Each structure stands twice: as structure tokens, then as C-alpha cells.
Amino acid sequence: MKLFEFEAKAIFKRYDIPTPSGGLATNPAEARDIAIKINTPVAVKAQVLVAGRARAGGILFANSPKEAEKATEKLLNMRIKGVKVQGVWVEEKVSAKKELYFSVTVDRSNRCYVAVASSEGGVEIEEVAAKTPEKIVKVLIDLVYGFRQYNARQVAKRLGYSGAQMLDLASILLKHYQLAVEQDAELAEMNPLIEKPDGKFVAADTRIIVDDNALYRHPEFRKRPFEEAELTPQELEAQKTGLAYVKLDGDIGIIGNGAGLVMATLDAIQLYGGSPADFLDVGGGASADMMSIALNIILSDPRVKVIFVNILGGITRCDEVANGILEARKRVGFTRPMVIRLVGTNEEEGRRILTDAGIHVLDSMEEAAKKTVEIAKARGE
Amino acid sequence: MKLGIFVNKETKAIVQGITGTQGSFHTKLMLEYGTKIVAGMTPGKGGTEVHGVPVYDTVEEAIKKHDANASIIFVPAPFAADAAFEVLEAQLKTIVIITEHIPVRDAIQVMNRARQQGAVIVGPNTPGIITTNECKLGIMPAHVFKRGVVGIASRSGTLTYEIATGLTVRGLGQSTCIGLGGDPIVGLSFVDVLREFERDEQTEAVALIGEIGGNFEELAAEFVSTEGYSKPVVAFVAGKTAPPGKRMGHAGAIIMGKTGTAKSKIEAFEKAGVKVAEKPSDVARLLAEELGRQRV
Numbered sequence: 001m002k003l004f005e006f007e008a009k010a011i012f013k014r015y016d017i018p019t020p021s022g023g024l025a026t027n028p029a030e031a032r033d034i035a036i037k038i039n040t041p042v043a044v045k046a047q048v049l050v051a052g053r054a055r056a057g058g059i060l061f062a063n064s065p066k067e068a069e070k071a072t073e074k075l076l077n078m079r080i081k082g083v084k085v086q087g088v089w090v091e092e093k094v095s096a097k098k099e100l101y102f103s104v105t106v107d108r109s110n111r112c113y114v115a116v117a118s119s120e121g122g123v124e125i126e127e128v129a130a131k132t133p134e135k136i137v138k139v140l141i142d143l144v145y146g147f148r149q150y151n152a153r154q155v156a157k158r159l160g161y162s163g164a165q166m167l168d169l170a171s172i173l174l175k176h177y178q179l180a181v182e183q184d185a186e187l188a189e190m191n192p193l194i195e196k197p198d199g200k201f202v203a204a205d206t207r208i209i210v211d212d213n214a215l216y217r218h219p220e221f222r223k224r225p226f227e228e229a230e231l232t233p234q235e236l237e238a239q240k241t242g243l244a245y246v247k248l249d250g251d252i253g254i255i256g257n258g259a260g261l262v263m264a265t266l267d268a269i270q271l272y273g274g275s276p277a278d279f280l281d282v283g284g285g286a287s288a289d290m291m292s293i294a295l296n297i298i299l300s301d302p303r304v305k306v307i308f309v310n311i312l313g314g315i316t317r318c319d320e321v322a323n324g325i326l327e328a329r330k331r332v333g334f335t336r337p338m339v340i341r342l343v344g345t346n347e348e349e350g351r352r353i354l355t356d357a358g359i360h361v362l363d364s365m366e367e368a369a370k371k372t373v374e375i376a377k378a379r380g381e
Numbered sequence: 382m383k384l385g386i387f388v389n390k391e392t393k394a395i396v397q398g399i400t401g402t403q404g405s406f407h408t409k410l411m412l413e414y415g416t417k418i419v420a421g422m423t424p425g426k427g428g429t430e431v432h433g434v435p436v437y438d439t440v441e442e443a444i445k446k447h448d449a450n451a452s453i454i455f456v457p458a459p460f461a462a463d464a465a466f467e468v469l470e471a472q473l474k475t476i477v478i479i480t481e482h483i484p485v486r487d488a489i490q491v492m493n494r495a496r497q498q499g500a501v502i503v504g505p506n507t508p509g510i511i512t513t514n515e516c517k518l519g520i521m522p523a524h525v526f527k528r529g530v531v532g533i534a535s536r537s538g539t540l541t542y543e544i545a546t547g548l549t550v551r552g553l554g555q556s557t558c559i560g561l562g563g564d565p566i567v568g569l570s571f572v573d574v575l576r577e578f579e580r581d582e583q584t585e586a587v588a589l590i591g592e593i594g595g596n597f598e599e600l601a602a603e604f605v606s607t608e609g610y611s612k613p614v615v616a617f618v619a620g621k622t623a624p625p626g627k628r629m630g631h632a633g634a635i636i637m638g639k640t641g642t643a644k645s646k647i648e649a650f651e652k653a654g655v656k657v658a659e660k661p662s663d664v665a666r667l668l669a670e671e672l673g674r675q676r677v
Binding site: 113256269312365 | 459488490617622623659
């Protein structure tokens with residue numbers, strides 16, 4: 001789960017890591033009051049989760065409380081990559097002598113946490129890694145022993161600092177590591193971590209992605225502001241019902257069981273010249289309940305011209321799946337065409353049930369994908 | 382001759398979380414397949430029985446009374462790491478974690494401990510492992526598998542059954558089929574499994590079923606090209622149409638920035654001389670071709 005900048009900043013502050021002073025505003029008057037309190041030029045930053053906020057014009061600067069008010073009004077009337085801005089973070093504009101990068105994230109292949117630092121902050125770390133890999137410092141962390149004081153000093157040293165500044169920076173990095181582990185962060189990042197002209201450090205922009213599977217340990221994230229604005233109605237419904245759903249740009253609705261199989265189904269649709277409207281995994285069971293929820297989600301997307309249901313019944317019996325589909329169709333009551341691929345235990349019975357109900361059933365996933373694309377094309381003309 | 386990898390006829394397993402719906406249901410199916418399930422454990426349910434399998438309160442107790450060398454875990458996510466530690470302490474060396482949604486931090490701790498003890502963790506979030514006709518330690522449908530020559534390592538469940546069915550229909554069958562797991566942190570990589578299949582006499586060719594996220598596929602490609610591999614390898618990678626930054630069902634199936642794309646994985650395999658199937662059904666066809674050629 002991605003946290004908003006204002007949420008991440010509050011956590012960094014709680015761990016005693018210096019951040020620019022600032023506040024959250026949901027209307028221009030609030031922004032003005034915050035700017036008055038800060039009493040320096042400010043940055044007004046749209047609180048959205050989508051990437052590329054700055055490039056999309058989501059960060060404005062203001063030299064006076066009046067300007068901050070105007071900037072806020074402008075941002076609150078804006079959509080950034082389709083997402084309506086619901087709040088802005090107004091903070092002290094920090095001047096930088098140098099911009100650094102630091103993050104703690106998960107190293108999948110080494111099965112551990114890794115600290116990543118660079119003297120080239122403020123840009124995408126992947127670009128730095130690609131162009132100038134020598135400017136990246138990586139420390140693999142053994143969770144038993146942790147990221148220790150000497151590790152932090154070593155990183156600060158390699159970023160070019162010594163003496164009191166090195167110690168100062170190292171203490172920030174240590175707290176950052178503690179934050180990442182305690183908050184179950186998949187990613188905790190300071191980018192840029194700014195060295196100010198007076199030599200002090202401040203985390204000017206921060207990002208935290210919390211491990212979804214660890215949310216039960218963090219009840220404070222259960223109810224969050226603005227989050228719903230980030231999701232489409234379909235995504236919201238899927239989230240409520242616990243289905244894995246991702247909205248895509250095409251016109252062919254896809255339902256399948258198992259993440260890998262659904263991904264392969266999308267790929268097959270594209271291979272035959274079609275364009276999937278979604279990724280939707282109903283999970284292993286594919287019960288009548290799950291099927292009707294899934295069909296409802298897909299059908300609430302008006303772009304969907306045809307639905308492809310790809311079920312490989314493993315231990316689940318195909319006759320049960322078939323009845324589930326019929327039950328779901330009855331409940332949802334829809335008229336758009338549907339192609340079903342159904343194989344597995346009791347598949348003859350499953351196929352008979354659906355064929356009797358006038359639904360065409362195929363047993364090859366690829367043929368079914370081809371057929372679906374044909375129907376979508378015919379209906380597009 | 383020892384057949385298949387990690388599990389075989391000699392595997393004697395305990396089931397952790399045996400009294401739950403999943404645990405009990407799959408214990409029955411595993412027993413039906415011929416898997417030796419010697420004991421079960423659920424804290425607080427000691428002294429009962431599930432499908433004739435005695436249940437204990439602690440692993441320690443189960444191990445004292447029964448000779449076991451493997452475990453399969455069905456314990457809910459918040460308690461799954463604890464279950465893994467308990468069985469690791471009992472020195473069991475093959476542990477299958479079926480549980481989904483285990484926090485990454487817990488998984489890292491478990492993998493650390495397993496590495497120290499030289500134990501093999503299959504999963505988490507895996508359908509498990511099956512050595513055909515010998516042992517099924519997992520939740521996969523047995524009927525799609527048939528004794529044969531292809532070793533499968535996969536990051537997905539149903540897609541594996543799809544491809545395994547294709548191999549069965551073509552008469553190639555499978556030696557061992559292993560689900561690495563759909564999470565970001567899992568115990569085994571493609572490279573680990575390739576090493577085992579290389580030594581396994583039953584396995585004549587290997588199918589790798591990958592997906593977006595992480596770099597196990599790239600590492601496997603590098604392994605094959607630098608170390609050489611004596612058996613044909615065919616790969617399939619799911620998620621060519623997946624957008625970056627979105628989790629495609631599995632916690633581990635996510636493109637982060639520019640890492641973990643299907644394109645990068647497919648290119649790596651092709652560069653290493655590993656044939657990449659365009660569609661799931663091509664896996665069996667390509668393997669048949671490779672094996673046919675080799676036999677000539």
C-alpha cells in the first residue's frame with residue numbers, strides 16, 4: 001500500500017528524521033494559514049499516489065501566503081493522470097547544496113532487506129543505476145543483525161561526508177532503517193535527502209510503500225483519507241470483495257482463476273490482436289458468489305464488449321463452476337456475449353450445463369481467446 | 382534409483398494446521414495420492430485425529446512419536462512464520478508453505494533461518510511439490526500429472542496445471558513439479574531447482590514457468606548460459622501485457638519501475654539459448670521437439 005507524502009512525512013517525523021516543516025490543506029484558506037505559520041517561501045504539493053506528479057504540474061511554488069492560497073486552488077481543481085486532487089501538502093521550500101538518495105527496500109533474489117544510497121539524488125534511482133552504477137552504494141542487510149551503526153557510517157562516508165556531518169547523516173540513515181523494518185515497508189525512501197547550505201540534512205521528499213500482507217499489524221492504516229479517489233469504481237468494488245483486479249485499457253473483459261493463468265490469458269488475447277479491459281482473478285474456487293461479483297465488476301465497465309471466462313478447474317469441479325456461472329448470469333442479468341473455456345474435473349458435465357443454457361464452451365484456451373477477439377472485432381464495427 | 386527432487390517415496394510428512402478446512406481437505410487428497418502423512422499438528426487440538434492421522438499440540442511431540450522428514454504448512458498468515466520456525470527447530474529439512482499473504486518481513490526471517498539450517502522451503506504461496514507416483518506435498522490436482530520426464534518449476538498455480546496437462550496429453554509427463562510460490566520472498570529460485578533437476582535421473586528436460594516481477598528468470602538464464610546445462614530447457618513467461626506498478630494477483634507479480642518486465646525475462650532466456658514458448662500450449666510442443674532431436 002502506497003502512503004501519501006503527508007502520511008510518509010508524519011512517520012519520518014515520528015522517527016525524529018528532519019523533514020521540512022509543513023501541513024496538509026484541503027482548501028485554499030487552510031493552505032494560506034499554513035504558509036503564514038511557516039513564514040518562508042513554500043512548495044505546494046498535490047497529494048496523489050500516481051507516479052510522475054512533478055512532471056504533470058502537481059508541485060507549485062509560492063512566495064507569499066496569498067500565492068500559496070492561489071496555488072492550492074489551482075491544484076485542487078486539477079486531475080493528475082485522471083486522479084482528482086483532494087489535498088495539498090504545504091511545506092517550507094528547502095534550498096539544496098546537494099541532493100542525495102537513500103532507501104531501504106526488499107532484495108528478492110537475496111531474500112533480505114537492502115539499503116541503497118547515492119550521491120545523485122532528486123532523480124530516478126534506476127536512471128542513476130543504469131548510467132552511473134559506480135554512484136550507487138548498496139548494503140545487503142541480515143535481519144538478525146540489522147543495519148548497524150558502522151554500516152550507516154560507511155554509507156555516509158561513501159557519499160562523501162566525514163566528521164560531524166558523517167555522524168549526523170549516519171544517525172538519519174539508522175533511524176530510516178528502523179522505520180522501514182518497524183513499519184513493514186516494502187520501500188522507504190528519501191529522494192531527495194537534501195544537504196542544506198548550512199550542512200544540515202533534511203528529507204525533502206519521502207515515500208513509503210507498506211507491505212499489504214502486514215497491514216494487520218498496522219491498524220492505523222485501516223482508514224485513510226483520499227484513498228478512494230485514487231481507485232476506479234471497479235477497483236474499489238474489487239478491493240471491498242477481496243478480488244485481485246487491475247483495470248486495463250481494452251474492451252475485452254477477462255475473468256480467470258489463478259494469477260498466472262489470468263496473465264497468460266491477457267497475453268493470449270493480445271497475441272490474437274485483442275485488447276484486454278482488465279485482469280481479474282476469482283481465485284481457486286470460482287464459486288457462484290465469486291463469479292457474480294466478478295461479472296458485476298466487469299459489466300460495470302461500459303467499454304467491455306465481450307467477456308472471456310477462462311477457468312481451469314483443478315480440484316474444483318467444473319459442474320459447480322458451470323452452475324456458478326449460470327447463477328451469476330441470472331443474478332447479474334446481462335446481454336453482452338460471453339466466451340467460456342472450462343476444463344478440469346467433471347468437465348463434460350460442466351460443458352453440458354452451459355451448452356444447454358445456450359453458452360458456448362471451448363476447451364482450448366487459445367481457441368477461446370481467438371474466438372473472443374473475433375467477437376470483439378465484429379462488435380467494434 | 383532416487384526419483385524426482387526434494388520429495389519421493391521416502392518422504393514422511395507432518396501437516397501443520399491439519400484441523401483447518403484446507404489442511405484437513407488436502408490431507409485427505411494427499412493420503413489418497415499415496416503421500417505418507419505421519420502426523421498432524423494444531424495447537425490445542427492434540428489427541429484428536431484427522432482422516433486417521435494423529436494430531437498433536439506441538440511439533441516436538443509429533444516428531445518424538447513419529448519419524449518425519451518434511452512438513453506442509455496450512456497455518457493462517459499471521460501464525461505461519463511461527464509454524465515454520467517451530468518445524469525448523471525440529472530439524473526437518475523440507476518444508477512446504479502453502480499459506481498466502483505472509484508478511485515480507487516474516488518471510489525474510491524464515492528464509493534466513495532455513496538457510497542457516499540447510500533446510501529447503503517451498504513457497505510461501507505455492508501449490509506445493511509433487512513427484513509423480515511417489516509423493517504429493519501440496520494442493521495441486523493430482524489428475525493432471527502423469528509419471529514422465531519433464532521437471533517443472535513454476536511461479537504460478539493454475540497456469541502450471543495448464544502446462545502440465547499439455548505435457549501429459551503429449552505423453553511426456555512429469556518427474557517433479559514444484560511451485561516456487563507467488564510471493565516476493567520465496568525459498569527456492571529457478572537456479573536452485575535447475576541444479577537439482579540436472580542431477581535427477583528421471584528428469585530429461587525442464588520447463589520453467591515464470592511471470593513478471595523479480596529477477597529469478599534472468600538469473601536462471603545467466604546460470605544456463607554461464608554454467609551450461611545438459612538438459613533441454615523451455616520457458617514460458619506470463620504478464621507480457623501487465624502494466625508497471627500494478628500487482629497482478631500474486632504479491633510478487635509486479636513490475637517495479639523498469640525491473641521485472643516480461644520483455645527483460647524473455648530476452649534473457651533467448652540470449653541464453655533457452656527456447657521461450659509464446660503460448661502455454663507451445664511448452665509441450667517445444668519440449669517434444671527438443672527431446673525428439675536429442676534422442677536421434
